[in-house]
Amino acid sequence: xxxxxxxxxxxxxxxxxxxxxxxxxxxxxxxxxxxxxxxxxxxxxxxxxxxxxxxxxxxxxxxxxxxxxxxxxxxxxxxxxxxxxxxxxxxxxxxxxxxxxxxxxxxxxxxxxxxxxxxxxxxxxxxxxxxxxxxxxxxxxxxxxxxxxxxxxxxxxxxxxxxxxxxxxxx
Amino acid sequence: xxxxxxxxxxxxxxxxxxxxxxxxxxxxxxxxxxxxxxxxxxxxxxxxxxxxxxxxxxxxxxxxxxxxxxxxxxxxxxxxxxxxxxxxxxxxxxxxxxxxxxxxxxxxxxxxxxxxxxxxxxxxxxxxxxxxxxxxxxxxxxxxxxxxxxxxxxxxxxxxxxxxxxxxxxxxxxxxxxxxxxxxxxxxxxxxxxxxxxxxxxxxxxxxxxxxxxxxxxxxxxxx
Amino acid sequence: xxxxxxxxxxxxxxxxxxxxxxxxxxxxxxxxxxxxxxxxxxxxxxxxxxxxxxxxxxxxxxxxxxxxxxxxxxxxxxxxxxxxxxxxxxxxxxxxxxxxxxxxxxxxxxxxxxxxxxxxxxxxxxxxxxxxxxxxxxxxxxxxxxxxxxxxxxxxxxxxxxxxxxxxxxxxxxxxxxxxxxxxxxxxxxxxxxxxxxxxxxxxxxxxxxxxxxxxxxxxxxxxxxxxxxxxxxxxxxxxxxxxxxxxxxxxxxxxxx
Numbered sequence: 001x002x003x004x005x006x007x008x009x010x011x012x013x014x015x016x017x018x019x020x021x022x023x024x025x026x027x028x029x030x031x032x033x034x035x036x037x038x039x040x041x042x043x044x045x046x047x048x049x050x051x052x053x054x055x056x057x058x059x060x061x062x063x064x065x066x067x068x069x070x071x072x073x074x075x076x077x078x079x080x081x082x083x084x085x086x087x088x089x090x091x092x093x094x095x096x097x098x099x100x101x102x103x104x105x106x107x108x109x110x111x112x113x114x115x116x117x118x119x120x121x122x123x124x125x126x127x128x129x130x131x132x133x134x135x136x137x138x139x140x141x142x143x144x145x146x147x148x149x150x151x152x153x154x155x156x157x158x159x160x161x162x163x164x165x166x167x168x169x170x171x
Numbered sequence: 172x173x174x175x176x177x178x179x180x181x182x183x184x185x186x187x188x189x190x191x192x193x194x195x196x197x198x199x200x201x202x203x204x205x206x207x208x209x210x211x212x213x214x215x216x217x218x219x220x221x222x223x224x225x226x227x228x229x230x231x232x233x234x235x236x237x238x239x240x241x242x243x244x245x246x247x248x249x250x251x252x253x254x255x256x257x258x259x260x261x262x263x264x265x266x267x268x269x270x271x272x273x274x275x276x277x278x279x280x281x282x283x284x285x286x287x288x289x290x291x292x293x294x295x296x297x298x299x300x301x302x303x304x305x306x307x308x309x310x311x312x313x314x315x316x317x318x319x320x321x322x323x324x325x326x327x328x329x330x331x332x333x334x335x336x337x338x339x340x341x342x343x344x345x346x347x348x349x350x351x352x353x354x355x356x357x358x359x360x361x362x363x364x365x366x367x368x369x370x371x372x373x374x375x376x377x378x379x380x381x382x383x384x385x386x387x388x389x390x391x392x393x394x395x
Numbered sequence: 396x397x398x399x400x401x402x403x404x405x406x407x408x409x410x411x412x413x414x415x416x417x418x419x420x421x422x423x424x425x426x427x428x429x430x431x432x433x434x435x436x437x438x439x440x441x442x443x444x445x446x447x448x449x450x451x452x453x454x455x456x457x458x459x460x461x462x463x464x465x466x467x468x469x470x471x472x473x474x475x476x477x478x479x480x481x482x483x484x485x486x487x488x489x490x491x492x493x494x495x496x497x498x499x500x501x502x503x504x505x506x507x508x509x510x511x512x513x514x515x516x517x518x519x520x521x522x523x524x525x526x527x528x529x530x531x532x533x534x535x536x537x538x539x540x541x542x543x544x545x546x547x548x549x550x551x552x553x554x555x556x557x558x559x560x561x562x563x564x565x566x567x568x569x570x571x572x573x574x575x576x577x578x579x580x581x582x583x584x585x586x587x588x589x590x591x592x593x594x595x596x597x598x599x600x601x602x603x604x605x606x607x608x609x610x611x612x613x614x615x616x617x618x619x620x621x622x623x624x625x626x627x628x629x630x631x632x633x634x635x636x637x638x639x640x641x642x643x644x645x646x647x648x649x650x651x652x653x
Binding site for chain 2 (some may be wrong): 477488502
C-alpha cells in the first residue's frame with residue numbers, strides 16, 4: 001500500500017470494532033457468572049451471633065482447662081444444621097474466665113489440653129506438634145504463629161454463655 | 172460397504188489428511204523399545220494419557236451415581252461401592268488411577284528433564300506440560316473432597332488453611348475456594364465438584380490438545 | 396494444476412477433486428530403522444498398554460478403594476492426612492524454617508521456587524548440551540529436589556500408623572447406623588464415662604474403637620469398663636454399681652438392635 005494519510009485504515013477500523021464487539025460479547029457472557037462465583041468473597045461478615053448457653057455453671061469452672069461441647073444453629077448456604085462447638089474453659093489466676101478455641105492456628109487441626117504426655121500443662125496439636133501455653137499463647141519455636149482464638153463470653157444467671165471465637169489482637 | 176461409506180465421506184470432506192498425518196509418520200528407532208529396550212522410558216507419556224482416559228471414563232460413569240451434596244455424597248459413594256454391580260471396581264479405577272497418573276506423570280517429566288528434551292525448540296511444550304502437571308494436582312486436590320468422608324473433609328480443611336496463609340489475598344482465596352468464610356460444608360462441596368468435573372477438565376483438554384499438536388509439529392526429540 | 400486455473404474441485408466446494416498422496420514426515424535424519432506408527436508401532440504400544448491395564452485392574456481388584464466414615468466436622472480426634480502426593484508439602488510445614496513466623500517460606504517461597512524453576516527450566520538451562528553430564532547444575536538441582544521430595548514423603552508416611560488409622564475410621568454402613576436412645580439412663584452414664592474416647596454415637600474415634608457391632612456379654616462390658624482392655628487403661632469408669640449395670644445394658648442393647 002502506498003502512503004496513506006488516513007490515521008486509521010478501513011481494515012484497522014474493522015479490526016478494532018471486531019475486538020470491541022468480541023469484548024462486549026465476552027463481558028456480557030462472563031460478568032454474571034464471575035460475579036456469582038466470587039459472591040462469597042464479597043459477602044459482608046454476618047453480625048455477631050447471639051451468645052449461647054453452654055450448660056456450664058460458673059461455679060463448675062476450675063483452674064484446670066475443661067472441654068465444653070455445645071451446639072449452635074449453623075447456616076451454610078441453603079443447609080441449616082446444628083453443629084457442635086468445642087471450647088477449653090478455665091479460670092485464670094485472676095479468677096477471670098477464659099474460653100479458648102481448640103482450633104490450631106497453624107493448619108486448623110484440633111488441640112487438646114495435655115494432649116501429649118511429654119508436655120504437661122500445655123495445649124498440644126497432634127498434626128505438627130504445635131503447642132500453646134495455658135493462656136493460649138503459642139509456644140515459640142512450634143509451628144503456630146498466633147495464640148488460640150478466644151470465645152466471647154458472659155455470665156448470666158450463673159451460667160456460662162459463649163459467642164464467636166475471635167482472633168486475639170496482635171501483640 | 173464400509174469402504175464405500177468412507178469414500179463417499181472422504182470425497183466430500185477430504186478427511187484422509189486428518190488422520191494420515193498421525194498414522195503415517197515413521198517412529199524413529201531410538202524411541203522404539205523393540206529395538207532398544209531402554210527406550211521404554213518413552214512410554215510414560217503415552218501411559219499418562221492412557222490413565223487420563225481411564226480417569227475420564229470412570230469419572231463420567233461415577234457421576235451417574237454420585238451426588239455432590241453433603242447429606243448424600245458419602246451415602247451415594249457408599250451405595251455405589253457396596254450395592255452397585257462393579258461399582259467398587261469403577262471407583263477403584265478412579266481412585267487408584269489418580270495415584271497412578273501422578274506416578275506416570277512424574278516419570279514422564281523426569282524422562283523429558285534428564286534427556287534435556289525441553290531445550291530449543293521445545294520450550295513451549297515443556298511449559299504446557301508443567302501446567303498440565305499443576306492441573307492434574309488440582310484435580311487430585313479437588314477430587315479428594317468429593318467422597319465427603321473424614322479423610323476428605325479434614326485434608327481439605329488443611330489445604331484451605333494453607334491457602335489462607337498466602338499473603339494479602341489469602342482470606343479471599345480461601346473463601347473463593349470454599350464458598351464460605353468459615354464453614355467447609357455444602358457450598359465447598361458444590362464448588363469443588365464444579366471445579367473437579369468442569370473447570371479443570373476443560374483446561375486439561377485444551378492443554379492436552381496443545382501438547383499433542385506441538386509434538387506432531389516439532390517431532391519427537393532426537394537421540395542423545 | 397496445483398493452483399488457480401484448471402484446478403478441479405468436488406462440486407462447488409474447496410476440496411480438490413484430485414487426490415494427492417500424503418507425504419508423511421520422515422525421520423531420515425535420525426540413524427537406524429524407522430517404523431510406521433500405524434499400525435506397526437501402535438500395535439506394540441497397545442500390547443504394552445494391555446499389560447499395564449491388566450496390572451492396573453488387578454490393583455483395583457486387590458485393593459478396594461478406601462472410604463472412611465462420613466465426614467464429621469466435630470470429630471476432634473481426627474488427625475488429617477492429605478493424599479500421598481501432597482505429603483511432602485505437609486511434612487515440609489513441620490520444619491521450623493517453614494512454619495511459625497517463616498510460614499511464607501514454607502508455603503510460597505520454597506514451592507514457588509521449585510515449581511517456578513520447573514516451569515522455566517528451558518530458560519534457566521540454556522546450554523546446547525542435552526546429555527545430563529553436560530548440564531550438571533540443572534541435573535544436580537533436580538536430583539536434590541527429587542531426593543528431598545522423596546525423603547519428605549517417606550518421613551511423613553513413616554510417622555503414620557496406617558493400619559490403626561484404617562481400623563479406627565471404618566465406615567459405618569447406613570443400614571447399621573443404630574438409633575441411640577440418648578435419653579436413656581445408660582446413655583447418661585456413657586456420656587460421663589466413655590464418650591470422650593468412644594464418641595457421642597458410640598462410633599469410636601482416635602482414642603477408642605467403635606462400640607457398635609461388638610460381640611460381648613454384659614459381664615465382659617462391665618469388666619472392660621472397669622479394668623480396661625488392650626490400650627484402654629483401667630479405671631475409666633467411675634460410678635456406682637447400679638450405673639455400671641445400666642451402662643452395660645445400654646451398650647448391649649445398642650448392639651442388639653441391629
